Amino acid sequence: xxxxxxxxxxxxxxxxxxxxxxxxxxxxxxxxxxxxxxxxxxxxxxxxxxxxxxxxxxxxxxxxxxxxxxxxxxxxxxxxxxxxxxxxxxxxxxxxxxxxxxxxxxxxxxxxxxxxxxxxxxxxxxxxxxxxxxxxxxxxxxxxxxxxxxxxxxxxxxxxxxxxxxxxxxxxxxxxxxxxxxxxxxxxxxxxxxxxxxxxxxxxxxxxxxxxxxxxxxxxxxxxxxxxxxxxxxxxxxxxxxxxxxxxxxxxxxxxxxxxxxxxxxxxxxxxxxxxxxxxxxxxxxxxxxxxxxxxxxxxxxxxxxxxxxxxxxxxxxxxxxxxxxxxxxxxxxxxxxxxxxxxxxxxxxxxxxxxxxxxxxxxxxxxxxxxxxxxxxxxxxxxxxxxxxxxxxxxxxxxxxxxxxxxxxxxxxxxxxxxxxxxxxxxxxxxxxxxxxxxxxxxxxxxxxxxxxxxxxxxx
Amino acid sequence: xxxxxxxxxxxxxxxxxxxxxxxxxxxxxxxxxxxxxxxxxxxxxxxxxxxxxxxxxxxxxxxxxxxxxxxxxxxxxxxxxxxxxxxxxxxxxxxxxxxxxxxxxxxxxxxxxxxxxxxxxxxxxxxxxxxxxxxxxxxxxxxxxxxxxxxxxxxxxxxxxxxxxxxxxxxxxxxxxxxxxxxxxxxxxxxxxxxxxxxxxxxxxxxxxxxxxxxxxxxxxxxxxxxxxxxxxxxxxxxxxxxxxxxxxxxxxxxxxxxxxxxxxxxxxxxxxxxxxxxxxxxxxxxxxxxxxxxxxxxxxxxxxxxxxxxxxxxxxxxxxxxxxxxxxxxxxxxxxxxxxxxxxxxxxxxxxxxxxxxxxxxxxxxxxxxxxxxxxxxxxxxxxxxxxxxxxxxxxxxxx
Numbered sequence: 001x002x003x004x005x006x007x008x009x010x011x012x013x014x015x016x017x018x019x020x021x022x023x024x025x026x027x028x029x030x031x032x033x034x035x036x037x038x039x040x041x042x043x044x045x046x047x048x049x050x051x052x053x054x055x056x057x058x059x060x061x062x063x064x065x066x067x068x069x070x071x072x073x074x075x076x077x078x079x080x081x082x083x084x085x086x087x088x089x090x091x092x093x094x095x096x097x098x099x100x101x102x103x104x105x106x107x108x109x110x111x112x113x114x115x116x117x118x119x120x121x122x123x124x125x126x127x128x129x130x131x132x133x134x135x136x137x138x139x140x141x142x143x144x145x146x147x148x149x150x151x152x153x154x155x156x157x158x159x160x161x162x163x164x165x166x167x168x169x170x171x172x173x174x175x176x177x178x179x180x181x182x183x184x185x186x187x188x189x190x191x192x193x194x195x196x197x198x199x200x201x202x203x204x205x206x207x208x209x210x211x212x213x214x215x216x217x218x219x220x221x222x223x224x225x226x227x228x229x230x231x232x233x234x235x236x237x238x239x240x241x242x243x244x245x246x247x248x249x250x251x252x253x254x255x256x257x258x259x260x261x262x263x264x265x266x267x268x269x270x271x272x273x274x275x276x277x278x279x280x281x282x283x284x285x286x287x288x289x290x291x292x293x294x295x296x297x298x299x300x301x302x303x304x305x306x307x308x309x310x311x312x313x314x315x316x317x318x319x320x321x322x323x324x325x326x327x328x329x330x331x332x333x334x335x336x337x338x339x340x341x342x343x344x345x346x347x348x349x350x351x352x353x354x355x356x357x358x359x360x361x362x363x364x365x366x367x368x369x370x371x372x373x374x375x376x377x378x379x380x381x382x383x384x385x386x387x388x389x390x391x392x393x394x395x396x397x398x399x400x401x402x403x404x405x406x407x408x409x410x411x412x413x414x415x416x417x418x419x420x421x422x423x424x425x426x427x428x429x430x431x432x433x434x435x436x437x438x439x440x441x442x443x444x445x446x447x448x449x450x451x452x453x454x455x456x457x458x459x460x461x
Numbered sequence: 462x463x464x465x466x467x468x469x470x471x472x473x474x475x476x477x478x479x480x481x482x483x484x485x486x487x488x489x490x491x492x493x494x495x496x497x498x499x500x501x502x503x504x505x506x507x508x509x510x511x512x513x514x515x516x517x518x519x520x521x522x523x524x525x526x527x528x529x530x531x532x533x534x535x536x537x538x539x540x541x542x543x544x545x546x547x548x549x550x551x552x553x554x555x556x557x558x559x560x561x562x563x564x565x566x567x568x569x570x571x572x573x574x575x576x577x578x579x580x581x582x583x584x585x586x587x588x589x590x591x592x593x594x595x596x597x598x599x600x601x602x603x604x605x606x607x608x609x610x611x612x613x614x615x616x617x618x619x620x621x622x623x624x625x626x627x628x629x630x631x632x633x634x635x636x637x638x639x640x641x642x643x644x645x646x647x648x649x650x651x652x653x654x655x656x657x658x659x660x661x662x663x664x665x666x667x668x669x670x671x672x673x674x675x676x677x678x679x680x681x682x683x684x685x686x687x688x689x690x691x692x693x694x695x696x697x698x699x700x701x702x703x704x705x706x707x708x709x710x711x712x713x714x715x716x717x718x719x720x721x722x723x724x725x726x727x728x729x730x731x732x733x734x735x736x737x738x739x740x741x742x743x744x745x746x747x748x749x750x751x752x753x754x755x756x757x758x759x760x761x762x763x764x765x766x767x768x769x770x771x772x773x774x775x776x777x778x779x780x781x782x783x784x785x786x787x788x789x790x791x792x793x794x795x796x797x798x799x800x801x802x803x804x805x806x807x808x809x810x811x812x813x814x815x816x817x818x819x820x821x822x823x824x825x826x827x828x829x830x831x832x833x834x835x836x837x838x839x840x841x842x843x844x845x846x847x848x849x850x851x852x853x854x855x856x857x858x859x860x861x862x
Contacts, residue, residue, distance in 0.1 A: 216603035
């Protein structure tokens with residue numbers, strides 16, 4: 001029996017064609033007609049796995065065909081690999097970075113910044129015609145290479161498996177290390193023994209412990225950012241000025257503002273205006289880095305806000321969302337639950353702390369841009385002490401009117417796993433909301449036993 | 462042949478918890494410290510009694526710690542957290558407050574978890590990862606000053622420069638004496654074993670520093686009397702092994718015991734819990750920043766990433782120590798979830814292979830369930846080194862003939 005593939009219905013085409021173009025960093029434009037063609041003809045052929053009707057696909061597109069920006073984020077996701085390849089062909093510089101960090105300095109230095117999930121997405125898209133299982137097996141096989149060269153206990157491997165195998169043309173490995181993860185700094189270091197000697201390595205050293213209150217920590221981190229931009233310039237051959245950095249801050253502030261407004265709009269609705277997947281994919285646009293193209297993200301984000309406002313005004317409920325779903329807030333790095341299966345079980349994901357923490361952190365636009373960036377970065381709520389982080393999280397949980405909280409950590413992620421219990425303890429104590437801690441396998445398909453625990457929690461709620 | 466002073470050291474260690482208790486009754490404060498870059502001299506100079514919190518080998522405490530800090534945290538940190546949860550360790554019981562550094566992120570997380578769950582007063586010293594940069598040194602100097610200020614608050618007195626100079630001189634003497642003693646364990650016809658020296662080093666984490674120096678000097682005098690000219694030779698008929706990797710704290714002697722039981726002889730280490738922290742510590746300026754920077758300038762801890770393999774000071778030091786000890790093989794000990802060392806195991810193996818030095822990685826935790834499996838692997842490694850050594854000897858004889 002062949003695999004059943006999802007197809008966008010022609011019934012929605014007309015409305016979709018009335019929506020906006022997507023404008024990219026290089027000034028090029030893609031029209032709704034072209035997007036529709038891709039999603040209905042080219043995409044299913046290249047990436048059948050993404051169109052597969054399969055319960056185990058955790059991050060599949062939402063299938064909300066009446067929300068044009070849902071189709072657009074799907075399009076940006078599917079074309080990601082091709083766009084990165086084309087960017088490289090045009091000589092664009094690409095950096096490997098950490099999740100949970102803003103990318104303003106990279107944008108200023110005309111460099112595409114890709115966090116681990118995006119690097120994996122780039123690799124995943126290089127091979128066409130795979131179903132979900134084949135695509136996942138390919139990813140796992142590649143990860144084994146990194147485990148072999150580093151440690152099987154690694155959660156993050158710094159893109160080692162893709163860069164050192166020569167699969168991806170990444171120019172520089174330059175994440176904010178120690179920010180929320182320790183593995184990534186060991187992953188960066190591991191590249192020093194790999195065969196690819198032309199990849200630049202740089203640690204942006206994120207200081208720890210009450211760092212935002214210490215002027216010397218801010219100055220040190222600012223100096224790290226200055227050196228980072230210098231390193232990125234060595235790759236591109238250009239000179240990034242302070243004015244470039246300020247402009248990048250202004251651009252990203254616009255994204256952060258829009259992303260925050262969109263999330264708050266969503267939270268303000270009596271009924272969820274989208275399902276979990278759409279909420280996540282639209283709010284994620286706020287950091288502008290999610291599709292490897294800040295302008296494309298910004299253009300979809302602007303449009304998304306209009307659509308969500310309209311839905312909230314008209315009381316439209318998101319696709320496949322049941323009446324009065326239990327509202328779940330997710331905590332932890334590089335994690336998530338299977339949105340559609342959780343919706344089937346009677347819940348909806350209303351927020352996450354990861355990515356959201358820095359989306360809410362606006363950078364001062366006047367004065368030394370490096371100092372301003374450093375100060376804001378050291379103030380990320382996610383990176384503060386246990387109590388401070390927990391209290392910020394409680395605020396988000398209250399704003400989102402969550403009924404339950406799940407703290408998820410990936411296998412091998414000791415940095416987040418270590419503070420999971422104290423954080424959920426504080427949340428439970430101060431809000432009375434049920435919580436639980438959940439371990440996930442990074443890069444695995446959404447396993448039955450994992451979903452079983454989530455469903456039991458939803459049922460309990 | 463036994464060194465009489467070592468007996469004294471063991472006895473004094475047994476008496477130490479009671480002694481600490483009395484000292485606290487007299488108004489002294491005990492500081493428990495955890496880390497690699499904690500400048501102990503500053504703690505000492507402020508009149509505190511420093512004790513190093515480093516316990517291992519108890520899988521029950523590991524389980525207890527996992528309830529608070531997750532089962533994904535390294536075994537050593539889980540046991541420390543478990544020990545605070547149970548509060549039965551006689552040294553932990555006597556601590557008034559704690560000093561941690563952020564060299565290893567898991568160490569830092571332990572500070573946070575202990576502070577939160579067990580309401581311990583914790584002072585944390587930030588440590589830069591780009592430690593070889595001038596800006597990082599400036600940052601660390603500020604951190605050292607802040608660390609000192611927080612300690613001064615707890616001492617209710619400022620740090621006196623002359624007291625700091627005295628503490629530095631005392632600690633320098635301790636380090637110098639330890640280095641002299643260390644040579645004896647690696648020598649031919651050794652009168653003290655590496656295991657005994659290792660215990661002696663760790664005794665210094667708990668004993669009064671002045672008394673400890675005196676005990677070390679007595680040990681050295683005894684050694685010099687028994688063996689006037691210790692000579693380190695590579696072909697002494699033993700499998701000469703070097704231990705590297707994750708720390709092996711007090712209470713954890715599983716691997717060390719196995720090596721001994723299969724006929725291996727340990728002749729050196731670069732462990733965080735061994736000789737390494739005592740080497741190359743050159744304090745150029747008597748100030749909190751001066752002391753702290755000397756710590757940072759030593760061989761860096763594996764938790765601090767360094768991006769150029771060719772100029773890595775940690776690997777350079779490993780080669781130097783291997784050469785000094787004339788070790789024939791390395792047993793690279795990695796604890797479960799100890800990322801700083803597990804991530805580098807294969808790399809270190811490849812680097813040493815270029816110098817013809819074999820490396821065996823032993824990945825373990827504090828449970829006893831892997832004892833036999835570890836023993837088989839270590840035994841095979843020891844045997845391999847012996848055979849290799851015999852072949853080299855035979856080849857030498859043939860070449861001479």
